[in-house]
Amino acid sequence: MRDDSKSFVSLAILNRNFEEVKAGLSPAAAMDESNRCLYCYDAPCIQACPTGINIPSFIKKIASGNLKGSATTIMEANPIGASCARVCPTEELCEGACVLNHSTKPIMIGDLQRYATDWAIKNEQILFKAGEKNGMSVGIIGGGPAGLSAARELARLGYDVTIYEAKSKAGGLNTYGIVSFRLPQKVAQWEVEQVEKLGVQIKTNITVGRDISVNEILETYDSVILAIGMSKGPMLQIEGEELKGVYDAIQFVEDSKTKEITDELIGKRVVVIGAGNTAIDAATCSVRLGAENVKILYRRSQKEMTAYEFEFEFAKQDNVEFRWLTAPTRLIGDSIGQIRQLECIKMKLGDPGIDGRRRPVPIEGSEFILEVDAVIKAIGQTRYLELIDAFGLEQHKGVVKINLETYQTSNPKVYAVGDVIFGEGQGEAMVVSAAQHGKKAAYAIHQQLKNSIIETA
Amino acid sequence: MADLRINLAGIESPNPFWLASAPPTNSGYQVQRAFEAGWGGAVWKTLGEPIINTSSRFAAISFNGKKVVGFNNIELITDRPLEVNLKEIYETKKRFPNHAIIASLMVEPSREKWHEIVKRVEDVGVDGLELNFGCPHGMAERGMGSASGQQPDLVESQTMWVKEVAKTPVIVKLTPNITDITMTAKAAVRGGADAISMINTINSLAGVDLDTWNTIPHVAGKGAHGGYCGPAVKPIALNMVAECARNANINIPLSGIGGISNWRDAVEFMLMGATGVQVCTAAMHHGFSIVEDMIDGLNNYLDEKGILSVTELIGKSVEKYSDWGNLDLNYQTVAKINTDICINCNKCHIACEDTAHQCIDMLTDPKGNKYLKVREADCVGCNLCAIVCPEEGAISMIELPREKIAMTWNERQHALASLRG
Ligand SMILES: Cc1cc2nc3c(=O)[nH]c(=O)nc-3n(C[C@H](O)[C@H](O)[C@H](O)COP(=O)(O)OP(=O)(O)OC[C@H]3O[C@@H](n4cnc5c(N)ncnc54)[C@H](O)[C@@H]3O)c2cc1C
Ligand SMILES: Cc1cc2nc3c(=O)[nH]c(=O)nc-3n(C[C@H](O)[C@H](O)[C@H](O)COP(=O)(O)O)c2cc1C
Ligand code: SF4
Ligand code: SF4
Ligand code: SF4
Numbered sequence: 001m002r003d004d005s006k007s008f009v010s011l012a013i014l015n016r017n018f019e020e021v022k023a024g025l026s027p028a029a030a031m032d033e034s035n036r037c038l039y040c041y042d043a044p045c046i047q048a049c050p051t052g053i054n055i056p057s058f059i060k061k062i063a064s065g066n067l068k069g070s071a072t073t074i075m076e077a078n079p080i081g082a083s084c085a086r087v088c089p090t091e092e093l094c095e096g097a098c099v100l101n102h103s104t105k106p107i108m109i110g111d112l113q114r115y116a117t118d119w120a121i122k123n124e125q126i127l128f129k130a131g132e133k134n135g136m137s138v139g140i141i142g143g144g145p146a147g148l149s150a151a152r153e154l155a156r157l158g159y160d161v162t163i164y165e166a167k168s169k170a171g172g173l174n175t176y177g178i179v180s181f182r183l184p185q186k187v188a189q190w191e192v193e194q195v196e197k198l199g200v201q202i203k204t205n206i207t208v209g210r211d212i213s214v215n216e217i218l219e220t221y222d223s224v225i226l227a228i229g230m231s232k233g234p235m236l237q238i239e240g241e242e243l244k245g246v247y248d249a250i251q252f253v254e255d256s257k258t259k260e261i262t263d264e265l266i267g268k269r270v271v272v273i274g275a276g277n278t279a280i281d282a283a284t285c286s287v288r289l290g291a292e293n294v295k296i297l298y299r300r301s302q303k304e305m306t307a308y309e310f311e312f313e314f315a316k317q318d319n320v321e322f323r324w325l326t327a328p329t330r331l332i333g334d335s336i337g338q339i340r341q342l343e344c345i346k347m348k349l350g351d352p353g354i355d356g357r358r359r360p361v362p363i364e365g366s367e368f369i370l371e372v373d374a375v376i377k378a379i380g381q382t383r384y385l386e387l388i389d390a391f392g393l394e395q396h397k398g399v400v401k402i403n404l405e406t407y408q409t410s411n412p413k414v415y416a417v418g419d420v421i422f423g424e425g426q427g428e429a430m431v432v433s434a435a436q437h438g439k440k441a442a443y444a445i446h447q448q449l450k451n452s453i454i455e456t457a
Numbered sequence: 458m459a460d461l462r463i464n465l466a467g468i469e470s471p472n473p474f475w476l477a478s479a480p481p482t483n484s485g486y487q488v489q490r491a492f493e494a495g496w497g498g499a500v501w502k503t504l505g506e507p508i509i510n511t512s513s514r515f516a517a518i519s520f521n522g523k524k525v526v527g528f529n530n531i532e533l534i535t536d537r538p539l540e541v542n543l544k545e546i547y548e549t550k551k552r553f554p555n556h557a558i559i560a561s562l563m564v565e566p567s568r569e570k571w572h573e574i575v576k577r578v579e580d581v582g583v584d585g586l587e588l589n590f591g592c593p594h595g596m597a598e599r600g601m602g603s604a605s606g607q608q609p610d611l612v613e614s615q616t617m618w619v620k621e622v623a624k625t626p627v628i629v630k631l632t633p634n635i636t637d638i639t640m641t642a643k644a645a646v647r648g649g650a651d652a653i654s655m656i657n658t659i660n661s662l663a664g665v666d667l668d669t670w671n672t673i674p675h676v677a678g679k680g681a682h683g684g685y686c687g688p689a690v691k692p693i694a695l696n697m698v699a700e701c702a703r704n705a706n707i708n709i710p711l712s713g714i715g716g717i718s719n720w721r722d723a724v725e726f727m728l729m730g731a732t733g734v735q736v737c738t739a740a741m742h743h744g745f746s747i748v749e750d751m752i753d754g755l756n757n758y759l760d761e762k763g764i765l766s767v768t769e770l771i772g773k774s775v776e777k778y779s780d781w782g783n784l785d786l787n788y789q790t791v792a793k794i795n796t797d798i799c800i801n802c803n804k805c806h807i808a809c810e811d812t813a814h815q816c817i818d819m820l821t822d823p824k825g826n827k828y829l830k831v832r833e834a835d836c837v838g839c840n841l842c843a844i845v846c847p848e849e850g851a852i853s854m855i856e857l858p859r860e861k862i863a864m865t866w867n868e869r870q871h872a873l874a875s876l877r878g
């Protein structure tokens with residue numbers, strides 16, 4: 001029997017769980033922290049930011065009360081700067097490089113970046129203007145960080161830009177994939193608006209390759225940018241994957257951002273398979289949905305985990321348990337097809353594979369059973385191979401091949417940026433690198449098309 | 458985008474931010490780097506008979522861990538040959554025709570010497586001259602700098618000598634080491650100055666080393682007074698600018714100098730009557746690139762206020778600056794503590810209790826929570842509690858509704874006199 005009054009209270013609590021965990025800096029804290037920055041010359045924090053934000057400059061502007069200037073400095077270098085303030089692994093990037101690591105403690109660059117961009121969001125600032133139209137057009141497939149970043153720069157350079165986005169909103173994983181309590185949708189939507197206000201057309205609910213043909217795209221535009229990111233998670237290839245209560249992590253998080261929060265997981269035992277960013281988001285999301293026990297299963301050891309240290313800490317604070325060197329072998333359901341048990345096997349690390357990480361090998365006879373109510377698969381993402389093939393682009397295991405300087409693919413008219421070029425030793429899947437790719441591809445396109453602009457002018 | 462251009466007594470520059478005559482403007486290399494970074498003008502390091510500088514020249518005051526709150530130096534004027542400076546001024550002007558280059562000059566109080574140097578620097582194409590009557594050390598011992606700047610008649614006559622031959626605008630830079638800045642400012646006006654700039658540095662001794670008992674800084678164990686500048690001197694400089702701005706006999710443009718570190722400081726100086734500003738210490742602390750935020754912040758400020766040209770700021774607050782005798786004695790404010798924001802450090806209580814008017818009570822509510830409350834009837838509205846409060850917004854000073862009509866001290870004395878009449 002369901003107790004409605006109880007579940008009403010619980011749902012209210014669950015909804016609150018999805019509010020942003022970290023509060024923004026207060027004005028006094030921002031003032032203290034910004035005045036602590038040394039304003040270094042040739043500052044290492046700038047070098048460590050993939051988009052090269054002039055960090056001392058934007059921090060000085062907070063200190064002087066020039067918040068509009070501060071937000072402009074950030075967004076100029078990084079069109080996704082408001083989201084990045086929240087989701088960048090700052091200790092690996094800017095903050096990790098801050099000179100104050102050697103003396104006191106690093107400047108909270110991410111928090112200051114958030115302070116300045118929050119100001120711009122709150123005060124409804126429009127920070128950039130579209131360039132004078134140059135008569136050339138670019139079509140962008142995918143409205144995630146990479147596509148938006150390219151669009152912003154191209155619009156400023158005077159291009160007619162159209163983005164095709166399969167979902168009903170642009171923003172990519174920032175809108176649908178990164179949990180709300182780390183990145184509220186409204187932040188990603190503000191960045192989308194900033195791009196739209198430059199006259200960029202965003203055609204949502206259009207899947208290229210299905211609703212519009214690749215050929216039509218190639219014929220319509222002077223250049224095309226492929227910024228489709230990656231697809232759903234792959235299958236585990238073990239028995240029982242079709243059972244009720246088995247989820248794909250990307251879809252699972254997306255539901256938490258787009259659908260009504262449910263009480264389905266309250267008091268339940270959840271196992272998340274994998275130990276990357278997605279696994280952490282799925283695990284902490286489960287905790288917030290009321291799960292009683294959440295375990296992360298990883299077939300390698302803590303050392304090989306791809307989640308960042310801060311994410312690991314965050315999950316531990318949420319009481320997520322980690323089971324290292326453990327792999328799933330079978331999903332076991334009950335008579336009505338609901339998952340009930342997970343059979344696992346212990347692993348040990350063998351010789352290093354091509355990526356340098358030691359390969360996990362099963363320890364024979366070490367199988368054991370975990371009682372579960374839900375299993376979330378977070379073992380990476382698959383590729384949109386079909387679309388990549390439809391474009392006829394050179395690729396390796398779905399990772400589109402590019403010129404590392406220009407982001408040009410094997411088709412000179414087509415550029416590829418963001419997660420679609422990540423993998424197989426190429427880059428790291430981060431919002432900030434996607435933003436940088438987008439910028440660089442925009443400049444490369446401009447470089448390539450500029451001459452024809454001059455000719456036709 | 459607001460118009461940031463200024464015109465100070467005929468000297469035009471793309472923005473109001475100039476580098477003051479000091480180490481940042483020592484050479485062509487530096488001034489060109491500064492112009493590239495965005496500075497609108499530069500007053501070249503003071504030219505004159507080359508001198509010898511001491512080793513160990515600067516010291517700074519850190520306050521509670523904040524570096525360079527004040528800066529102290531015993532440096533003299535340029536130690537480079539005049540010909541070298543002139544050549545570099547020429548080259549710099551050629552490369553940056555739209556930026557303002559002003560030659561700062563200091564020679565003995567002799568008519569011939571002034572005539573000679575003015576002609577030489579004007580020949581290389583400067584936009585203006587600044588007469589340095591301000592350095593408080595070294596040059597003063599030789600009858601120059603503040604030694605002549607402290608004597609109104611010397612300021613007047615030397616300005617006059619320069620004006621006899623100068624073809625470009627003449628700015629007289631004043632020393633703050635004087636009781637009433639308007640005395641020397643008026644002397645400069647009488648001498649025919651086209652503008653005045655202030656302040657140069659203030660006599661100072663930065664400190665004494667507790668172990669060696671040497672002065673800070675020291676030169677082989679001996680020290681001498683230096684000149685003080687940087688953020689700590691801003692209120693002194695701002696007052697001097699304001700005093701000149703509101704003086705009816707000083708009606709030439711002002712160039713504000715002293716402790717200007719960002720666009721906000723610049724706005725304050727301009728509101729108080731400066732046509733433009735000069736900066737030294739802030740650039741020495743952080744490099745030329747600080748001008749980026751100065752320009753950007755000023756521009757955003759003007760845009761936000763809907764002001765089209767920065768020149769519209771000049772002097773807008775001057776009429777609000779007056780004599781004590783003109784302040785309304787019947788105006789009353791009181792402190793109000795917002796207990797929601799208060800963090801209960803009790804600093805306001807003890808400040809008022811020990812050193813003001815004993816009117817902040819430490820109370821406990823029925824639930825046992827401590828809170829502070831101002832007894833308004835006893836509060837004199839001195840601002841002390843709000844000043845020591847660490848939490849923005851926890852204490853606000855509230856205007857009380859008027860009980861009596863406005864009455865200044867001067868009006869009161871006048872009324873009393875007419876009663877006695
Ligand atoms: C759960 C999770 C957590 C993460 N956490 C972080 C983090 O904390 N910090 C961090 O830096 N990075 C994080 N990442 C990685 C980051 O989200 C990605 O690297 C980044 O979003 C890549 O941007 P993108 O524009 O290349 O791709 P995406 O964001 O995936 O955007 C691609 C867009 O293309 C659209 N699209 C795809 N195919 C088509 C088509 N055929 N037609 C039209 N549109 C199409 C998609 O709908 C999508 O909107 C996380 C990722 C996940 C999954
Ligand atoms: C090291 C040093 C050297 C200076 N030399 C000169 C000089 O040669 N001529 C001059 O007119 N002022 C000189 N000044 C004074 C500055 O031009 C300026 O008036 C003063 O520093 C106040 O501005 P600030 O607070 O921005 O530093 C010097 C200041 C410093 C710190
Ligand atoms: S810390 Fe190093 S780089 Fe910085 S001022 Fe001192 S010596 Fe120069
Ligand atoms: S390295 Fe640290 S202290 Fe230096 S500019 Fe960057 S954030 Fe500021
Ligand atoms: S304003 Fe002055 S007198 Fe009034 S409460 Fe504060 S410290 Fe006391």
